[in-house]
Amino acid sequence: xxxxxxxxxxxxxxxxxxxxxxxxxxxxxxxxxxxxxxxxxxxxxxxxxxxxxxxxxxxxxxxxxxxxxxxxxxxxxxxxxxxxxxxxxxxxxxxxxxxxxxxxxxxxxxxxxxxxxxxxxxxxxxxxxxxxxxxxxxxxxxxxxxxxxxxxxxxxxxxxxxxxxxxxxxxxxxxxxxxxxxxxxxxxxxxxxxxxxxxxxxxxxxxxxxxxxxxxxxxxxxxxxxxxxxxxxxxxxxxxxxxxxxxxxxxxxxxxxxxxxxxxxxxxxxxxxxxxxxxxxxxxxxxxxxxxxxxxxxxxxxxxxxxxxxxxxxxxxxxxxxxxxxxxxxxxxxxxxxxxxxxxxxxxxxxxxxxxxxxxxxxxxxxxxxxxxxxxxxxxxxxxxxxxxxxxxxxxxxxxxxxxxxxxxxxxxxxxxxxxxxxxxxxxxxxxxxxxxxxxxxxxxxxxxxxxxxxxxxxxxxxxxxxxxxxxxxxxxxxxxxxxxxxxxxxx
Amino acid sequence: xxxxxxxxxxxxxxxxxxxxxxxxxxxxxxxxxxxxxxxxxxxxxxxxxxxxxxxxxxxxxxxxxxxxxxxxxxxxxxxxxxxxxxxxxxxxxxxxxxxxxxxxxxxxxxxxxxxxxxxxxxxxxxxxxxxxxxxxxxxxxxxxxxxxxxxxxxxxxxxxxxxxxxxxxxxxxxxxxxxxxxxxxxxxxxxxxxxxxxxxxxxxxxxxxxxxxxxxxxxxxxxxxxxxxxxxxxxxxxxxxxxxxxxxxxxxxxxxxxxx
Numbered sequence: 001x002x003x004x005x006x007x008x009x010x011x012x013x014x015x016x017x018x019x020x021x022x023x024x025x026x027x028x029x030x031x032x033x034x035x036x037x038x039x040x041x042x043x044x045x046x047x048x049x050x051x052x053x054x055x056x057x058x059x060x061x062x063x064x065x066x067x068x069x070x071x072x073x074x075x076x077x078x079x080x081x082x083x084x085x086x087x088x089x090x091x092x093x094x095x096x097x098x099x100x101x102x103x104x105x106x107x108x109x110x111x112x113x114x115x116x117x118x119x120x121x122x123x124x125x126x127x128x129x130x131x132x133x134x135x136x137x138x139x140x141x142x143x144x145x146x147x148x149x150x151x152x153x154x155x156x157x158x159x160x161x162x163x164x165x166x167x168x169x170x171x172x173x174x175x176x177x178x179x180x181x182x183x184x185x186x187x188x189x190x191x192x193x194x195x196x197x198x199x200x201x202x203x204x205x206x207x208x209x210x211x212x213x214x215x216x217x218x219x220x221x222x223x224x225x226x227x228x229x230x231x232x233x234x235x236x237x238x239x240x241x242x243x244x245x246x247x248x249x250x251x252x253x254x255x256x257x258x259x260x261x262x263x264x265x266x267x268x269x270x271x272x273x274x275x276x277x278x279x280x281x282x283x284x285x286x287x288x289x290x291x292x293x294x295x296x297x298x299x300x301x302x303x304x305x306x307x308x309x310x311x312x313x314x315x316x317x318x319x320x321x322x323x324x325x326x327x328x329x330x331x332x333x334x335x336x337x338x339x340x341x342x343x344x345x346x347x348x349x350x351x352x353x354x355x356x357x358x359x360x361x362x363x364x365x366x367x368x369x370x371x372x373x374x375x376x377x378x379x380x381x382x383x384x385x386x387x388x389x390x391x392x393x394x395x396x397x398x399x400x401x402x403x404x405x406x407x408x409x410x411x412x413x414x415x416x417x418x419x420x421x422x423x424x425x426x427x428x429x430x431x432x433x434x435x436x437x438x439x440x441x442x443x444x445x446x447x448x449x450x451x452x453x454x455x456x457x458x459x460x461x462x463x464x465x466x467x468x469x470x471x472x473x474x475x476x477x478x479x480x481x482x483x484x485x486x487x488x489x490x491x492x
Numbered sequence: 493x494x495x496x497x498x499x500x501x502x503x504x505x506x507x508x509x510x511x512x513x514x515x516x517x518x519x520x521x522x523x524x525x526x527x528x529x530x531x532x533x534x535x536x537x538x539x540x541x542x543x544x545x546x547x548x549x550x551x552x553x554x555x556x557x558x559x560x561x562x563x564x565x566x567x568x569x570x571x572x573x574x575x576x577x578x579x580x581x582x583x584x585x586x587x588x589x590x591x592x593x594x595x596x597x598x599x600x601x602x603x604x605x606x607x608x609x610x611x612x613x614x615x616x617x618x619x620x621x622x623x624x625x626x627x628x629x630x631x632x633x634x635x636x637x638x639x640x641x642x643x644x645x646x647x648x649x650x651x652x653x654x655x656x657x658x659x660x661x662x663x664x665x666x667x668x669x670x671x672x673x674x675x676x677x678x679x680x681x682x683x684x685x686x687x688x689x690x691x692x693x694x695x696x697x698x699x700x701x702x703x704x705x706x707x708x709x710x711x712x713x714x715x716x717x718x719x720x721x722x723x724x725x726x727x728x729x730x731x732x733x734x735x736x737x738x739x740x741x742x743x744x745x746x747x748x749x750x751x752x
Contacts, residue, residue, distance in 0.1 A: 392551055393596035397610030397662060398586050407613060411600045489600045489642045 005473050008466055015283040015463075034074045035227065037064055038094035041079035042168045042452035045193045045251045046100050049449060054285055059251040063117055064098040064218065066243050070234035073227075079449075080439050081167055082147045084348075086111075088439065089221060091351040093359075096227065097219040100187070102151040111219045114231040117244060118216035119259045120187040122155055122209030127176060128202055133183050135207045142182040145172035152185040155209055159185075169194055170452040177202035185209045189256060198455045213259065275459045282450040282460060286443055290467050293360070293442035298429045301364050305371025305428075306421070312376035313383060314405075327376070334373025340434055342366050347438040359439040363432070371428055378420045382413035415486045422479040426472050433468075443467055502527040502697050503666060504565070508547055508557035510540075517543050518554060519721040525699065525714060530692040532708040532729070533701045535718035536744055541701050544718070545668050548699060549588045550581035561587035562665050586614075589659030593671040595651045597643040603630065603654050604639040607661045615662065622661070629657040633687050649680030653687055660691070667691065669700040705748055709733045717741045 039047040039060060046060040056077055068075045078094050088094045089111070103113055126133035133142070140160030146153035153163050164181055166172045172184045173194055183206070184191075191205055220228050238244045244257035315327035334342070343366040347359070357365060386409050394404040433444035441449075447464035451457045501524035508521040517540045525531045533541035546552040548559055556569040564584050571577045597606050607626040611617045630636050633653040635646075643651055652672055659667055669688065673681040685707045692698055692711050702708055708715060708729060715732040717725040717740075725738045736742045 387596075389592060389594060389596035390598065393590075393592065393598070395551065395582075395585060396549055396588070396590040397658065398582070398614030399610070400582075400614075403613055407609070408598055490644060 005470065008470055012283070012287075012466060012470065015279055033072075034076055035068065035096060036076045036078050036094040038078050038080045038085045038088050038097045039064075039099045040082055040085070040168065041077075042170070042449050043082075043099065043190070044453055046190070047098070048453050054281070059118075059247060060098045060100060060216075062247045062250075063238075063244065064096070066238055066247065067218075067231055067234040070237055071230035073230070078439060079441060081437060082150065083165070083167065084437060084439070086219075087348050089219065091348060091356065092221075093351075093356075093439070095220065095224065096231075100190075100216045101219045102214040103217050104151055104154075107219065110222065112222045112224050112228045114218040114220070114228060115235045116215040116217055117235055118189075118248075118256045119213055120189050120216065120256060121213040122152060122185055123188045123191055123205045124207045124209050125173075125176065125184040125186060125191055125203050126182070126206040127179065128204050130182070130206075133206050136185075136209045139183055139185070144183045144185055145175045145181040146185065147172075151214060152187070152209070156183075156185045159209075161185075167448075168452045170198075170455055173198075173200065173203055174455065174457055187214065193251075200455070273454060275456050278450065278454040278456045279459055279463055282446065282454075283463065285450070286446045286464060286467060289441055289443040289446040290471070293435070293440055294429070294432050294444075295471070297360065297363055297367065297432045297435060297440070297442065298425070301367035301432075302371055302425055302428055304364065304368035305424075306375060306379075308368060308372035309375035309379050310410075312372055313380035316376065316380050317383065331373050331376050334370055339366070339370050339431055340437070342370055343434055343438060359435070363435045363438060363440055367428060367432065370431075371424060375421055375424050378417050378424070379413065382415075382417035383409055385416050386412045415483075415490070418479065418483055418486060422475070426475060429471060429475070430468055500560075501525060502529075502562060503531070503548070503699065504558065504560040505544070505548070506558040508544065508554045508559070508568075510543055510547065510552060510554040510557075517721050518547070518557075521557070521718075521721075521723060523714075523716055523723065523726065525697065527697055528695045529713035530698045530700060530711050531714045531716065532712035533699065533716050533718060534703075534705070534708060534732075534744070535724075539718040540721040541716075541718045542670055545670055545699060545701050548666070548668055549585045549590055551585075551590075553581070559584065586662075587664060588666040588668050589662045589664035590668045590670065591652070591655045591659050591672050594675050595643075595648075595655040597651055597654055597658070599643050602640050602642055603635065603646070606643070606654060607658050610658065610662045626657065626661055629660055630654075632690075633657050634683070647680060648676045649683045652676065652680075652684045656684075656687055656691075660696075666697045666699060669698065669702070671701050671703065673702065673704060703748060705733060705745065717744070719744070 041047055041049060041056055043058070045058055047056070047058040049055065050057050056079070065075065078088070080088050080094070082099065085097055085099060089097055100118065101107070101113070103116065107113060124133060124136055124139065132138060136159050139156060142161050143164055144156040144161045145164045145166045146156055147166060147168065156163050161183070164175070166175060169184070169186055169190050172181070172186070175181045176184055177200065188205070194200065195203070218231055220231070235244070239257060245255045248256045312327045312330060315323040316331070318324055343363065346357070346366040347362040350356070390408055390412065391404065394408045399408065432442060435442050436445035436448060444464055447460045451460040454460070503525040505521055505523050508518045509516070510518040521544055523531070533544060535541045543552055547554050548561070550566070553571070554568045558565060558567050561584060564587050566580055566584050571580060598609065601609065604623065604626055607629060608619070608622040611622040611625070612619050627636065627639065630639055633656055635650060635653055635657070638646060638650065643654065646654065672688065673684050676684065681704070685704065688698070688700070689711050700711070712729040715727060715729050716723050717732055717736070717738070719740050725732050725736060725741045732741065733745065736745060
């Protein structure tokens with residue numbers, strides 16, 4: 001076991017140490033309004049990380065940067081999964097979405113949409129040579145993979161397809177290639193770009209999805225009129241001076257900023273990268289995600305969770321019926337509901353009653369409450385396992401409640417509680433990967449970003465798994481040491 | 493004892509009554525003990541002697557009756573519920589130290605740490621002073637060289653002697669012993685009883701629950717024989733053990749002194 005671990009650690013270090021550049025935050029002028037831009041960061045060529053520099057770039061990113069330059073905004077990018085992007089706008093975590101948002105009636109009614117900066121049309125994508133999918137009408141009774149809230153999901157549903165919800169086109173394409181779904185409806189630009197950048201020979205465009213093209217816009221909150229006006233003026237100016245057309249041609253070899261921009265010539269795609277190359281450039285960002293988010297999130301949530309657990313356990317033991325009732329209800333709710341749901345309530349739900357926390361804080365709150373719910377029962381039974389004579393002896397030497405607890409009971413309860421609490425800690429470390437759905441760019445999210453961009457699902461997720469595993473093995477070793485230390489006063 | 497009548501007795505117990513559920517274990521216990529005396533409680537199991545002892549430091553709370561040690565006195569019938577009552581109980585408890593049947597040493601602390609815990613943490617005495625006093629006490633109970641051992645590294649008799657040092661370190665007005673030798677192997681009983689005898693000779697005020705009749709007759713200034721929650725017979729050891737007047741006392745002594 002130890003040799004395996006050493007080998008794995010060496011491997012991880014080797015991959016990290018191989019050349020790759022970390023990204024630097026671009027400096028921006030002070031004094032401009034800060035506009036927070038929600039974008040996927042996993043949606044090439046619109047919003048993705050450059051494999052070389054790791055910097056966020058893409059067509060939509062360049063467009064919104066050009067708009068900001070004209071409008072005098074200071075930008076702050078917030079990377080968000082598509083399904084969470086509109087809730088993030090509602091919850092005022094971001095001010096604008098730059099992520100190929102298509103204009104539709106529903107969005108027109110609920111949000112403030114800018115003028116159109118991209119025109120595209122929908123296509124149906126199938127496995128190469130699958131003759132059962134030749135048109136949009138053929139999707140009736142078939143299964144497609146779509147982002148559940150995207151426009152294309154609605155098109156597919158209207159055509160009679162069952163829609164499997166996925167995160168981003170890369171995942172959809174992987175599902176299609178693996179035969180888990182029958183088709184994808186998406187816009188032509190994304191599909192052609194995917195084919196060019198991954199070199200995939202598994203999927204192909206089968207047909208147009210309907211007559212109508214779609215228009216892509218920036219989405220603001222309905223009442224943000226100042227920002228919308230500034231954006232529209234900037235878009236008009238950028239169209240007039242040819243900036244938009246320039247950005248468009250850079251990415252698509254065609255002008256998609258006008259309705260009839262023609263078909264894209266993507267013959268010089270960005271080129272396919274080797275698995276090793278992808279791993280090498282992703283290892284460092286994943287390591288950063290591990291060290292800067294996953295580990296602090298785990299440590300902080302566990303520490304706070306333990307303190308809460310102790311309080312809940314004491315309340316549960318207390319002779320006050322009200323206190324023990326509240327504690328019992330808390331434990332029951334935490335253990336009786338999914339962690340993901342708890343996380344969503346804290347992150348998306350609480351802002352609706354005015355409690356808005358930054359992602360990291362929200363995650364710490366949700367995870368520490370969850371730890372408290374589980375650890376409270378562990379702590380309670382560990383305290384009850386301390387012999388009654390210890391409490392009596394503490395009383396007869398004059399110790400009060402808190403000294404008795406701190407100096408006599410808890411040190412002894414720790415022996416019983418360490419093994420189950422270690423399990424809680426290991427679970428927590430792995431559960432922090434759920435932070436990826438509340439805008440936290442932690443270890444798992446980094447691997448997702450890289451996988452979406454490169455299509456290297458197996459290699460990247462396995463690599464992320466190695467990171468988790470190594471930390472868990474380290475923690476298990478620490479647990480053994482701690483147990484030995486706590487056993488020093490017990491006859492063996 | 494009679495010459496101290498103008499001064500109040502160090503321990504004063506009047507009319508203690510206590511039930512566990514609907515079983516009445518104390519039915520009116522009255523006794524006093526003067527400063528510097530040893531009181532031994534004898535009686536069959538279930539007689540209530542341990543409950544009397546544990547009432548003296550409020551590990552048990554009688555329903556009614558009075559316990560006074562020096563200038564702290566509690567009338568249990570009037571003891572307020574909740575925090576105020578607990579504070580009063582703690583004041584009375586602080587008057588005594590206790591030695592338990594199963595020593596109840598803190599297993600995660602060394603011998604020295606066990607002994608200085610009360611003085612330093614509860615009584616807020618300077619640590620150096622407490623360590624010095626503890627060293628002297630450990631010397632006195634014959635464990636001067638085991639200060640850094642953990643309880644599990646000691647024999648049962650040694651553990652019990654640490655328990656005695658821990659109780660004495662509080663400088664209590666009264667030392668309570670709850671069957672201090674019952675859990676010990678027979679060959680370890682002597683060393684513990686010797687220590688307790690020394691304490692009594694030194695002038696500590698002690699109350700001792702025990703089954704060791706010979707020890708009781710040597711150490712006791714006063715013997716209380718309990719049965720069924722009442723004091724059946726009370727007097728010097730020569731009276732109660734040497735020449736009991738009550739039939740119940742005689743039967744008990746015969747059984748204990750000559751088992752089988």
